[in-house]
Amino acid sequence: MERFICRGGTDALSLPPYLVEVMSIKAPEQLHLSSTAMVQAARHMERSGWIRLPFCNTICSESLGAKPVLSLTGARVKEPPYTSPDQHPRDITTAFPRMSALLEALDDLTASGAAVAYSIEGPFTLLTSLLPMGKVFSALRKPLGQELLTRAECWICQYASLVCAHGVKLLSFADPVATPDIVGDRLFTTVYAPCMKKLLRRIQTENPEVPIFLCGKMTQCLLDLGLCHTAEWQPHTACVTFGQALSVFCSQRTGNAILGHFCLNLLDAKHPCVERIIFEH
Amino acid sequence: MSRKEELLAELDRCVLEMEDEAVTGVAQEYVEEGYDAYEGITEGLSKGMEKAGQLYEEEEYFVPELLICSDAMYNGLDVLKPHLKVSADQGSKCPVIIGVVEGDTHDIGKNLVKIMMDTAGFEVFDLGRDVAVETFVEKAKEIGHGIICMSTLMTTTMNNMSRVIEALKEQGLRERFAVMVGGGPLSKSFADKIGADLYTANAAEAAKEAKKLAERLLASF
Numbered sequence: 069m070e071r072f073i074c075r076g077g078t079d080a081l082s083l084p085p086y087l088v089e090v091m092s093i094k095a096p097e098q099l100h101l102s103s104t105a106m107v108q109a110a111r112h113m114e115r116s117g118w119i120r121l122p123f124c125n126t127i128c129s130e131s132l133g134a135k136p137v138l139s140l141t142g143a144r145v146k147e148p149p150y151t152s153p154d155q156h157p158r159d160i161t162t163a164f165p166r167m168s169a170l171l172e173a174l175d176d177l178t179a180s181g182a183a184v185a186y187s188i189e190g191p192f193t194l195l196t197s198l199l200p201m202g203k204v205f206s207a208l209r210k211p212l213g214q215e216l217l218t219r220a221e222c223w224i225c226q227y228a229s230l231v232c233a234h235g236v237k238l239l240s241f242a243d244p245v246a247t248p249d250i251v252g253d254r255l256f257t258t259v260y261a262p263c264m265k266k267l268l269r270r271i272q273t274e275n276p277e278v279p280i281f282l283c284g285k286m287t288q289c290l291l292d293l294g295l296c297h298t299a300e301w302q303p304h305t306a307c308v309t310f311g312q313a314l315s316v317f318c319s320q321r322t323g324n325a326i327l328g329h330f331c332l333n334l335l336d337a338k339h340p341c342v343e344r345i346i347f348e349h
Numbered sequence: 350m351s352r353k354e355e356l357l358a359e360l361d362r363c364v365l366e367m368e369d370e371a372v373t374g375v376a377q378e379y380v381e382e383g384y385d386a387y388e389g390i391t392e393g394l395s396k397g398m399e400k401a402g403q404l405y406e407e408e409e410y411f412v413p414e415l416l417i418c419s420d421a422m423y424n425g426l427d428v429l430k431p432h433l434k435v436s437a438d439q440g441s442k443c444p445v446i447i448g449v450v451e452g453d454t455h456d457i458g459k460n461l462v463k464i465m466m467d468t469a470g471f472e473v474f475d476l477g478r479d480v481a482v483e484t485f486v487e488k489a490k491e492i493g494h495g496i497i498c499m500s501t502l503m504t505t506t507m508n509n510m511s512r513v514i515e516a517l518k519e520q521g522l523r524e525r526f527a528v529m530v531g532g533g534p535l536s537k538s539f540a541d542k543i544g545a546d547l548y549t550a551n552a553a554e555a556a557k558e559a560k561k562l563a564e565r566l567l568a569s570f
């Protein structure tokens with residue numbers, strides 16, 4: 069099986085500059101706080117039958133108290149809002165303008181039959197957007213660490229269920245802070261992978277109709293450490309691109325699934341198959 | 350081994366073994382015994398951090414370990430710093446302004462470089478992440494001379510590094526500052542193209558090369 073090498077990073081989810089001109093957007097708020105503009109931009113960025121929202125990263129952090137800086141190419145959390153884990157809120161909140169605009173955009177898109185792939189981030193990336201990274205890793209070495217991970221699991225599940233209730237067809241899961249080249253094999257294997265597996269299972273249980281697509285880089289890390297294997301699925305109808313194969317899989321699928329070992333930034337790639345991810349026991 | 354040596358060894362161990370809470374008690378005991386705070390930093394905390402940096406280079410430690418070691422070092426510093434005697438040569442150090450350029454919030458690399466620079470004895474002004482061009486220039490004006498260290502992980506924000514360099518030129522500050530760049534998508538050729546003085550591929554190399562750069566810069570005044 070071919071190794072997956074990540075080349076895209078997060079750039080592919082940024083709004084291309086030509087779109088900003090086409091849509092006559094002058095200020096970031098015009099994009100981030102308007103469901104109409106979000107829908108328009110998302111439709112421009114449709115690839116192989118899938119729509120991805122270029123604005124959704126950091127919304128989960130914002131729902132937990134982060135104050136993202138809005139720009140025409142996306143939103144980013146400049147500094148973590150908390151200095152200690154005991155300052156974290158218990159639940160996510162949905163009562164803020166960007167969330168309202170996003171959910172309205174999701175409703176509009178899915179009501180018109182669009183297939184939306186929605187990006188959510190894993191516990192390490194979420195936690196490090198809320199607390200200084202050193203504090204997060206320090207807590208993980210102490211009894212508090214498990215509590216922190218459980219808390220993150222609850223937040224991410226709440227968020228995933230929320231967007232699924234608004235018609236999302238596929239959840240895209242990534243956790244760029246959690247790869248073994250950053251955290252090391254030991255922490256990844258003993259702490260992160262079990263936590264992620266539990267989280268994904270819970271998301272599946274709560275949203276059985278929505279497959280989860282695991283970022284290719286993450287899948288490759290799991291494969292390298294013998295924590296999962298893959299099973300190739302080929303569509304019976306003629307497909308040219310990865311996005312088309314993914315659409316066929318989602319339409320024919322029975323029971324929920326975790327997919328991966330490729331990249332949603334490559335929906336147009338001539339790669340007409342899908343890899344299922346099977347975790348080792 | 351004298352009591353002082355024991356405590357220095359314990360400060361070293363606390364940092365190396367990520368005892369980010371216990372280190373404050375050891376540092377407190379060290380100053381209460383009346384030992385020199387500067388030595389506590391150089392012969393205790395910094396030694397532990399240097400060893401941690403070495404383990405990071407050898408891939409025994411990873412980012413989490415290095416960050417916790419640095420938290421331990423800073424916790425110890427918080428106790429020792431108020432007891433430092435003012436040194437005549439403090440002003441001779443080359444200050445370093447460090448930040449992730451505007452548009453990017455990926456700061457793991459920047460934080461590692463900051464830790465290594467701190468450990469190497471630089472006075473570091475950390476501007477954080479997503480730092481506007483104007484903020485770099487304002488800090489440069491305030492500091493007057495030194496090294497400006499910029500990082501980014503995204504191709505879309507790399508050009509903000511050249512904007513900082515251009516702004517330094519416009520403000521007549523370029524000759525007073527050496528500029529270092531680093532980050533995932535960067536290369537030496539990119540650094541050369543934008544007129545930076547140094548590109549390094551990792552944090553440990555950044556601190557080593559920064560020392561040479563600082564010597565050259567200070568000699569040029």
